[in-house]
Amino acid sequence: MGLDIRVPIGIMFAIIGAMLVIFGAVSDPAIYARSLGLNLNLWWGAALLVFAAVMLGLARRAGAGRKPSADASGR
Amino acid sequence: MSSMTLAPIDYAILIVYFGFVLGIGYMLKRHVRTSADFFISGRSIPAWVAGLAFLSANLGAQEVVGMAASGAKYGIATAHFYWVGAIPAMIFVGVFMMPFYYGSRARSVPEYLKLRFDEKTRGFNAISFAAMTVFSSGISLYAMGRLLELLLGWDFNFSILVSALIVLAYIFLGGLTSAIYNEVLQFFLIVLGFTPLVYIGLRDAGGWDGVVSRLAVTATQRGYPEGAWTHAWAYLGSPSSNPMGVEWFGLAMGLGFVLSFGYWCTDFLVVQRAMAADSMSAARRTPLIAAVPKMLFPVLVIVPGMIAMGLTSQPGESGFTLPMRADGTLDYDMTIPLMLGHYFPSGMLGLGLTALMASFMSGMAGNVTAFNTVWTYDIYQSYLKPQASDRHYLLMGRWTTVVGILISVAAAYVASMFNNIMDLLQLVFAFVNAPLFATFLLGMFWRRATGHGAFFGLVAGTLGAALHHGLTVPIHAATLVKGGWIAYLLNGAPQHVYPSEMAQNFWTAIYAWTACFVVTILVSLATRQAKSDQELTGLVSSLTPRLANEDLVWYHRPERLAMVVLAGLVLLNIIFW
Numbered sequence: 001m002g003l004d005i006r007v008p009i010g011i012m013f014a015i016i017g018a019m020l021v022i023f024g025a026v027s028d029p030a031i032y033a034r035s036l037g038l039n040l041n042l043w044w045g046a047a048l049l050v051f052a053a054v055m056l057g058l059a060r061r062a063g064a065g066r067k068p069s070a071d072a073s074g075r
Numbered sequence: 076m077s078s079m080t081l082a083p084i085d086y087a088i089l090i091v092y093f094g095f096v097l098g099i100g101y102m103l104k105r106h107v108r109t110s111a112d113f114f115i116s117g118r119s120i121p122a123w124v125a126g127l128a129f130l131s132a133n134l135g136a137q138e139v140v141g142m143a144a145s146g147a148k149y150g151i152a153t154a155h156f157y158w159v160g161a162i163p164a165m166i167f168v169g170v171f172m173m174p175f176y177y178g179s180r181a182r183s184v185p186e187y188l189k190l191r192f193d194e195k196t197r198g199f200n201a202i203s204f205a206a207m208t209v210f211s212s213g214i215s216l217y218a219m220g221r222l223l224e225l226l227l228g229w230d231f232n233f234s235i236l237v238s239a240l241i242v243l244a245y246i247f248l249g250g251l252t253s254a255i256y257n258e259v260l261q262f263f264l265i266v267l268g269f270t271p272l273v274y275i276g277l278r279d280a281g282g283w284d285g286v287v288s289r290l291a292v293t294a295t296q297r298g299y300p301e302g303a304w305t306h307a308w309a310y311l312g313s314p315s316s317n318p319m320g321v322e323w324f325g326l327a328m329g330l331g332f333v334l335s336f337g338y339w340c341t342d343f344l345v346v347q348r349a350m351a352a353d354s355m356s357a358a359r360r361t362p363l364i365a366a367v368p369k370m371l372f373p374v375l376v377i378v379p380g381m382i383a384m385g386l387t388s389q390p391g392e393s394g395f396t397l398p399m400r401a402d403g404t405l406d407y408d409m410t411i412p413l414m415l416g417h418y419f420p421s422g423m424l425g426l427g428l429t430a431l432m433a434s435f436m437s438g439m440a441g442n443v444t445a446f447n448t449v450w451t452y453d454i455y456q457s458y459l460k461p462q463a464s465d466r467h468y469l470l471m472g473r474w475t476t477v478v479g480i481l482i483s484v485a486a487a488y489v490a491s492m493f494n495n496i497m498d499l500l501q502l503v504f505a506f507v508n509a510p511l512f513a514t515f516l517l518g519m520f521w522r523r524a525t526g527h528g529a530f531f532g533l534v535a536g537t538l539g540a541a542l543h544h545g546l547t548v549p550i551h552a553a554t555l556v557k558g559g560w561i562a563y564l565l566n567g568a569p570q571h572v573y574p575s576e577m578a579q580n581f582w583t584a585i586y587a588w589t590a591c592f593v594v595t596i597l598v599s600l601a602t603r604q605a606k607s608d609q610e611l612t613g614l615v616s617s618l619t620p621r622l623a624n625e626d627l628v629w630y631h632r633p634e635r636l637a638m639v640v641l642a643g644l645v646l647l648n649i650i651f652w
Contacts, residue, residue, distance in 0.1 A: 003102055005124055005256045009263060012095045016088055016426065023084050023422045031420040035275055036393060041422040044271050051267065 004062060010055035013048045020045025079226055079416040085425030092429045093241060095260070096436075100245030100253040110468040113250035114448040115182055115351050120252070122357035124259055126364025129348040131258035131265075135438030136431050137218050139265065139376050143414075144407035146373075146380025147387075147397065149319045150290065150304030151651050152311070153380070154373040159331040162366050162644045164339035166637045169362035172340055173349055175519050177358040178613045182350070184343040185453040191518045191614045193526030193605065194457070199533055201453035203507045204343060205446055209479055210500055212442035213486020219435035220487065226412050235487055238432075242440045243480045247473055251351055251448070254440045258348075261433040262368070268430030269375045272411075275418045276382035279391035286378075289385030294318075296388065304381060307651045320550075320575025329581020333588040334505075337512040344445045359633040366640045370647060376411075383410045393417070439483065447475040498556045502544065509584040510536020510591030517595050520616045526606075528599030536591025543586040549576040 024041030032039050107113050120128070145153040181187035185204065189197035216235055223229040245253045280286045290304035303310050303317050310316045311323040339345060339362070349361040387396040387405065395417050397405045415427040451472045456463075510533055517524040517532075548559030550572055555563060558579060562570040573579040612618045629635040 003099075003106070003256075005099075005259055008095055008099050008102075008256070009260055012091065012260070013263070013267070015091055019084065019087060019091070020422050020426070027420075027422070034393065035418055035420050035423070036278055038275070040271055040275070040420060044267075044423060044426075048267060051263075 004059045006055045006059035006062070010052045010059060012052075013055065014052035017045045017048030017052055020048065079412075079424070081227065081424065081428070082421035084422050085428060088422075088425035089429050089432070092260075092264070092433065096241060096245055096257055099256050099260075100248040103249030103253050103256070106252070107248075107250050107469075110451070110465050110472060111182075112252070113469055113472045114444075114451065115347070116250070116252040116255065118351060119353050120255060120348075120351045120357075121353060122360045123364060124255060125348050125352040125357060125361040127262045127368070128255040128258040129345050129361050130365035130369055131262045131434075131437060132254075132345050132348055132441035134262075134265070134372075134434060135215055136222075136434035137215065137438070139269075139431065139434055140222070140408065140411050142373075142376040143380035143383070143410040146377035147384040147405070147407045147410050148380075149317075150294075150306075150381055150384075151373070151377065152307050152317060152319055153377050154307055154647075154651065155326060155330060157369055157373050157377075158307070158644060158648060159327060160335045161339060161369055162640065163331065164335040165362040165366045165369065166640060167336065168340040168346070169349070169359050169366075170633050170637050172515065172519060173359045173362070174355065174619065175614055175616075176346060176350060177352070177355050178619065182452050183448050184341060184346055185449060187614070188514075188518070188529070189453075189457070191606075191611070192524075192529040196514075196526055196529045196533065197453060197457070199530060200511070201449050201457075205449045205454065207500070207504050207507060208344060208442045208449070209446045209482045210486045211504075212439045212446070212479070212483040214490055214500060215435055215438045215442070216483055217487035217490040219432065221491075222412065222431075222435075225409075226416070231491070235484060238436055238439070239480050239484050242436055242443065243476060246440055246443055246447075246476050250472070251347065251444050254437070254444045255348060255351065257433075257440060258437045261430075261437040264426075264430040264433045266368075266375065268427045269379070271423060272414055272418060272427065273375060273378055273382075276379055276386075276414065279393050279395065279418075280382050280385055281391065285391070286382055286385045289389045290381060293384055293388045304384065305651075307648060309652055314574040314578060319577055320573075321578045321581065325578050325581040325585075329578075329584045333509055333512065333584040334581070336516075337508045337510075337584065337588070341511040341515050342508070343449060344441050347445055347448065356631060356633065360631070360636060363633060363636045363640055367643070370640075370643055379414055380407070380410050383414060443476060443479045443483065446479045447472050450475050450479075498554075502556065505580065505583060506537050506540040506544070506587065509540050509587035513588050513592035514595060517592070517599070518615070521596075521599075522611065522615050522617050523599055523604060524595060525599045525602045525604050527602040528595045528597075531598045532591040532595025535594035536587045539590030540583050540587035543583045544579075547571045547573055547579055547582070549573045549579045552576075 020041045024039050024045055027041065109117070111117050142153060176187055179187055179190055181190055185197045185201035188200050216238060219238060220231045220234045223234045224231045245257060277283065277286065280289060287305050291301040294301055294303040297318070299318060300310055300316060308323065311321065311326060314320045314322050349358050352358040352361050383397050390396055395414070397407065397410065400406050415424060419427050451468055455471060456468060513536060514529050514533055518529060544558050545561035546569060548570055549557055552558060557576065559570050562568045573582065608618055
């Protein structure tokens with residue numbers, strides 16, 4: 001309907017992923033005792049960034065593919 | 076109950092989410108020009124989006140929290156609610172029923188009933204569905220307010236008001252499309268928010284083997300066979316050998332057939348998402364696409380419950396256990412929130428909490444979009460003001476959203492005052508839903524089914540459900556809401572005792588469905604078919620031309636996709652036998 005949902009999803013998870021990675025990098029390691037020593041913020045934040053990249057990549061590919069083939073509804 | 080404390084980063088993540096939710100609604104505003112855009116997305120939603128929305132609309136936070144609690148209480152058998160209790164129905168509605176829903180150009184499920192049967196059948200369904208769905212929305216709101224109050228100490232009224240306003244804003248602006256897009260967002264949030272929880276939990280318990288061995292202890296401590304928590308079918312021979320208290324027949328027919336088909340095939344909340352798809356093929360594939368993550372969801376929501384239960388018998392290195400309530404029972408309901416608070420550091424905690432809030436809000440949004448469509452098209456346009464302009468109905472739709480939200484808020488407050496209101500609502504929902512599938516089955520596949528047959532069948536089915544509920548009671552029932560009230564009203568009336576509430580639910584559904592099925596057939600045979608063959612074309616199987624599948628790719632062909640999904644289902648059931 002005119003807005004490819006992959007774009008906002010990609011952007012949102014890119015922002016959240018970046019927030020988690022940065023926080024994970026600067027936070028006090030003591031808070032990770034509860035997650036069994038793993039810096040979840042850093043690792044999972046990075047995973048979110050990868051996910052966001054995939055979403056945005058798919059959206060771009062869909063957008064580029066739509067131009068050559070004429071969209072009948074003209075949306 | 077220990078409260079969680081949130082750090083600024085957690086609040087920041089939550090605010091980012093709210094910002095996107097409102098932003099998406101705002102950006103969609105200019106695409107909403109007609110009532111069809113508002114209520115049914117102008118039938119323009121791609122299959123994958125509709126599929127994920129189909130799944131998410133059904134996935135409220137109560138389900139996420141409730142399934143984890145059930146996973147702790149009953150083990151992997153809980154997965155039946157996702158496997159036998161959902162997938163066959165989803166396959167059926169996609170492959171066999173969507174051609175009639177989508178092909179009839181009906182804008183809602185009650186509208187299909189009007190086209191196929193008559194006004195009174197439509198009215199019965201529209202009114203009962205509208206009332207039920209808006210109250211469900213209120214219950215979602217209430218449950219969320221309670222949880223946030225308990226967990227974070229947030230003011231109940233504040234949580235309710237803020238959530239209601241946000242949902243109101245994005246639906247008012249963007250209609251169904253806004254709700255659908257936010258449901259897709261919710262889906263990814265749940266997956267990405269809960270996967271780390273499963274990972275950490277498994278690590279704490281010593282992997283899947285660690286969980287299995289701990290649950291063996293749990294099972295034997297409670298007098299069940301060792302594998303009772305970790306097998307889905309093996310211990311369903313009798314109600315006493317599994318913690319659910321059911322046997323396989325009641326489960327397969329009650330849950331697997333009646334309840335599951337009654338919901339997935341007729342509930343407008345989910346069917347609406349498939350009806351909004353951009354083509355017949357997309358509409359048919361929507362439930363099938365939804366079925367794939369649906370099958371795998373037990374890993375995300377049920378396994379944490381099982382891990383928590385296992386750890387309660389034998390804590391891992393982090394010492395997590397489920398707390399005990401004053402009456403000596405474990406507090407299963409708080410499984411997910413407690414695990415989130417225990418394992419997630421600030422940052423991840425914000426993500427997990429956002430995922431939970433997203434599910435509550437999108438559950439509410441789904442109910443409100445279904446309500447405003449049924450109200451505007453099936454009640455307002457049909458009975459109150461039939462000949463108005465499209466602009467009028469679009470305006471009505473927007474304002475109905477406001478009213479729907481207000482009713483939801485009111486319902487949330489009513490629920491907070493009466494303890495049993497949620498049980499009561501579940502009950503009425505079950506009474507009304509259970510017979511519906513019989514009506515649709517006969518309507519879509521038996522040309523001879525008439526309007527009188529359908530209406531009286533529905534009434535009979537609903538009464539049958541009420542009757543069965545009144546005459547039976549689950550063991551240890553404390554209130555009349557659980558059943559057996561006929562014996563209470565009429566001294567000496569019979570009362571059958573079931574080994575568990577779930578067993579009673581399954582059998583209520585079976586009796587209700589059968590009553591509706593039989594009565595619909597009998598009354599149809601006794602009455603004239605009021606609709607001509609021409610009127611019924613596209614609505615009944617025997618009068619609808621077979622669809623030709625132009626696409627050659629297997630995942631674009633509904634039948635092929637269905638077979639792959641079915642194979643996956645069988646495989647999962649074998650693995651967890």
